[in-house]
Amino acid sequence: MMATEPFVHRSVLLDEVLALFAPVPAGTIVDATLGGAGHAAALLETRDDLRVLGLDQDRDALVAAQARLAPFGDRAEVVHARFDQLATVVAAAGTAVQPIVGVLFDLGVSSPQLDRPERGFSYRADGPLDMRQDRDRSRTAADLVNHGDRRELARVLRDLGDERYADRIARAVEAARPIAGTAELAEIVRGAIPAATRRTGGHPAKRTFQALRMWTNDELAVLAAGLDAAFEVTAPGGRILAISFHSGEDRVVKARFRRAETGGCTCPPGLPCVCGAVPEGRLLKRGGWTAGPAESTENPRATSARLRAVERLAHPDDEVPT
Numbered sequence: 001m002m003a004t005e006p007f008v009h010r011s012v013l014l015d016e017v018l019a020l021f022a023p024v025p026a027g028t029i030v031d032a033t034l035g036g037a038g039h040a041a042a043l044l045e046t047r048d049d050l051r052v053l054g055l056d057q058d059r060d061a062l063v064a065a066q067a068r069l070a071p072f073g074d075r076a077e078v079v080h081a082r083f084d085q086l087a088t089v090v091a092a093a094g095t096a097v098q099p100i101v102g103v104l105f106d107l108g109v110s111s112p113q114l115d116r117p118e119r120g121f122s123y124r125a126d127g128p129l130d131m132r133q134d135r136d137r138s139r140t141a142a143d144l145v146n147h148g149d150r151r152e153l154a155r156v157l158r159d160l161g162d163e164r165y166a167d168r169i170a171r172a173v174e175a176a177r178p179i180a181g182t183a184e185l186a187e188i189v190r191g192a193i194p195a196a197t198r199r200t201g202g203h204p205a206k207r208t209f210q211a212l213r214m215w216t217n218d219e220l221a222v223l224a225a226g227l228d229a230a231f232e233v234t235a236p237g238g239r240i241l242a243i244s245f246h247s248g249e250d251r252v253v254k255a256r257f258r259r260a261e262t263g264g265c266t267c268p269p270g271l272p273c274v275c276g277a278v279p280e281g282r283l284l285k286r287g288g289w290t291a292g293p294a295e296s297t298e299n300p301r302a303t304s305a306r307l308r309a310v311e312r313l314a315h316p317d318d319e320v321p322t
Contacts, residue, residue, distance in 0.1 A: 010111065011038030012243055012248075012302045016289045017104065018046055020130040020309050027101035028053050030090065032083035032226055035110050037065035037076075044072045047054055054078040055096050056090060057134035058113070082134065084225035090233045099235040105226065105253075109213060111301065117182070122214060123205040126183035131209075131216040141212040145185060150174045160220070160248060161211030168192045169208060180210075210246065220252055227256040231280060235316040243307045250306050257283060257310045261293070281310035 012018075017039055021029065026049035030041045034054035043050055046112045052069070054076065056062050062078050069076035077097075081089050083105065090097060113133075114122045120130030120141060129142035144153055147214035150170045157166035172192035179185050186205040193204045214220065230240045240257075244250040260281030288309070 010299045010301070010304045011042070012292060013289060013295070013307045014039060014042055014104065016307055017241060018042055020239060020241055020284065021047075021050075021104075021305075024101040024263070025099070026050065027099040027235065027238070028097040029104065030086060030097075030100055030181055030230070030233070031055065031104050032086055032230070033104070033106045033107060033210075034065045034078060035061050036112070037068040037078075039104055039106060040065070040076065041068050041072075044069070044075055050075070051097065051100075052076045053090070053093060053100075055081045055086065057082045057189065058110075059135070060112070061110070076212065082222060082226075084222045084228055084229065086229040087232050096269050099238070100233045101235060101238040103230040103234055103240045105223070105230075105240075106287075107219075107223065107243060107244040107249050119196050120182055122207050123182060123186040123189075123203055126181050128181055129179065131213045133217045139216055139225075139244075141216045142179075144195075144212065144215060145173060148176050156215045157208055157211045159211075160214040161207035162247065163207040163211065165193050165197070170220055175182040175209060185209075204302075214248070220248055223249060223252050224256065231256075231260060231312065234312045236312055238312045239309055240281070240312065241309045243305050244285065245301070245304045245306075250308075257281060257308055278315055280290075280313055280315045282313055284309040284311060 021043060028051040029043055031052055033038060033056040034056040037054060044052055052075065054065055056065065057080065059080060062080055067080065069306055077093070079089050080248040090100060109121055113119050117125040117127035129140060129145050130142040140204045144156065153173060154166040154170035157163040157169055163169065169189050169192045172188050173179065173261050176188050178186065189205040189208045190198060198204045227242070234240055242253040244253055261279055261283050263277030263279040265273050265277035266275050287308050289307040295302045
């Protein structure tokens with residue numbers, strides 16, 4: 001499939017996202033991971049008092065999003081940016097986007113990216129060892145696969161892919177260098193994993209490719225910075241939503257939302273707070289939301305999705321409009 005073909009992506013947990021944003025006041029929703037603009041278009045269709053400021057680092061996605069959002073005119077704006085640049089983008093937009101009443105993160109890789117072999121995300125078709133969300137950036141998966149230290153490769157596979165055979169895979173990769181593309185890498189990973197293990201749990205290279213993609217795009221660090229920026233720009237009464245597909249992503253989201261709920265309180269559990277912590281958010285549901293059986297059947301990508309949400313509270317450090 002060529003990059004010029006349509007960028008079509010089914011939005012995960014769409015009904016839940018719409019319901020969670022329904023109570024927010026009029027203003028702008030920042031879609032920090034715009035993709036094909038499915039969530040954004042639905043929000044604009046259901047609320048004529050909302051604007052959307054959409055960010056994405058994938059230029060193919062931005063082209064598709066611009067086309068999908070064109071009927072909404074100046075109620076939608078798209079920007080080529082990574083979501084850790086969220087605060088900068090909002091500042092540059094100025095008063096035109098104020099107030100920010102919501103921020104949405106839909107994390108991970110999209111179906112169109114997986115379907116395009118030239119992007120290098122998929123173990124099911126041969127392509128270059130690329131995996132960049134933003135092809136303007138220089139680091140690719142090949143840098144780690146073909147030139148990285150074996151111990152660092154194993155650490156990445158363990159930490160970002162929860163791969164139990166990380167050391168075996170890293171040794172096999174090192175022995176096979178240089179590796180030409182994704183198909184060759186997938187076969188090397190398959191050969192490094194015990195045969196009994198290969199018979200369950202999906203494709204044996206799934207965790208390796210996930211880890212390499214997350215390393216290539218520095219996804220967890222970018223996510224932490226993006227969440228901090230979301231709390232910085234969102235007005236009191238606004239909401240911040242994050243859909244994660246991987247335990248590492250979800251841990252980052254859960255920790256940041258928990259810190260918002262407690263204000264970073266360091267007092268012993270069960271005792272009154274005396275450290276002066278001020279909560280900046282209210283969790284909207286402990287544990288979050290997951291897809292139901294019908295959505296998981298219709299869209300298998302939704303099976304691993306978890307949606308967490310927090311409502312922004314007023315904080316003494318918030319700027320007071322003049």
